[in-house]
Amino acid sequence: MNRIGFDNEKYLKIQSERIKERIGHFDGKLYLEFGGKLFDDFHASRVLPGFQPDSKLRMLLQLKNEAEVLMVINAEDIERNKKRGDLEIGYDEDVIRLIKMYRQKGLQVNSVVITRFAQTMAVENFIKRLEKHKTKVYRHYKIDGYPNNVAFITSDMGFGRDEFVETTKPLVIVTAPGPGSGKMATCLSQLYNENKRGVKAGYAKFETFPVWNLPLKHPVNLAYEAATADLNDVNMIDPFHLAAYGETTVNYNRDVEIFPVLNAIFSGIYGESPYKSPTDMGVNMVGYCITDDDVCQEASKQEIVRRYFKACEGVFRETGSEKEIYKIELLMKQAGINQEYRAVVPACRERSKKEKLPAAAIELNDGTIVTGGATKLLGALSAALLNSLKILAGIPHEVNVISPSAIEPIQKLKIEYLGSKNPALHTDETLIALSMSAATDENARKAMEQLPKLRGCQAHTSEILAHVDVKEAGKLGLGLTSEPVSEKIWK
16 A cells, blocks of 8 residues: 655755765765665665655755765676676676766766776776766775785775875765675775875765664564575674664674774774764664654565565576575564565465466555456456456456457467467557557546556566566556466467
8 A cells, every 4th residue: 555654855854964964074075885776776665655766866966066976896897797687787887877877867977996906808998988988987906904904904005005086075975886896995995095185084874774773673674684685684783882872773794793894994094983883884864754664664574575575586597595585584584474464465376276377466555456367368467457457447347448459469460470379468568459449448548547556556476477577567666576486388
């Protein structure tokens, strides 16, 4: 159901204010390590209903006169053509894509740092591409003993070897195409070299999750663990914050484990550390913008189950690990839920079991569960989709909103000309047929007008769907999961 639990406008206001405040703690210069996605943060929008996927970008645009973006990429990722799993493009290609997008949105991007620099053909070609896009390139080198050999790291043979990035704004947003790019090392190198130039620049970390001022086992924080099950991140109480202030806050294991080293590096640069805990380093204000905790808890529990099915699908496709499934099963127990907590799951399973055919279920925003079964005309999701549109439009179930004359040419094209063995229409083909029918049929037109009402609805299918169906479900705004079973082909 489309209930709101997060105040997005308040978030935009107080988050930008918090960052400005942190800049003021130093010599008017802050390097902000930016974790996660700068825009298209769909995880946050799912677990915090009301959070807009582009909220972080909108927040930074409020600071655009004071900010610039510094992109970071690891030379090893360029050399081995490491790809983003969601977009299937290389990290190098993504850096160029992101630079273009940030600039189009109004953010200044002047520079790229290549960490662990090695002079290879792939790296040199990438540098040439960046220079064509009027982007300066700086080289940061591998440091033996990083991050533990603090004395060597904070010397002219350590950070002192790195090329100093010339920046012009008080706020430098340090971001990357993915994990392992070297954002933190880049920030620390800049602090060292700024300090040598007489500027006591600051460092802060912007991670949305885990939410530091929510309980350790709050569903929002458990959902973050589910989202990072492949990394085996673990939320934990920040022991340094508890010791320093007597206050219980939540952080995650990697930040807690690295903090003593960071503290020593800060002391090596400044003479003393400005922070007493990992929590101190953060500037995240998300927890202050939750307006309905029950709504966010419910959404987060749904997200944990969704992540479970995604992990199962990953194992089925041989792209994931069973360890992820075991981790999320444990998280579901901690949240007091199971697979069927997601209402569309038992409804879909029941219909599929009853008819012994592929099935799908959709939960509308008023809580109504609509199911559909596969036929020789329509795939299961297509059937459930049309049934949902008819209910939303007040059209009787027995009324056909797609005429046979709209379906037959598509099937003929698929079977006779494109060599498909499955005559059933995929979701995109179904929507095309519906739009063709809408030109002459009033009911089809009414049904098509209901499509925006599917955004935010939940769906589940009894089989893993073809990529085109998954893509169309995403465009419609459906939260889709599937049983880890292979799609069957009609014979």
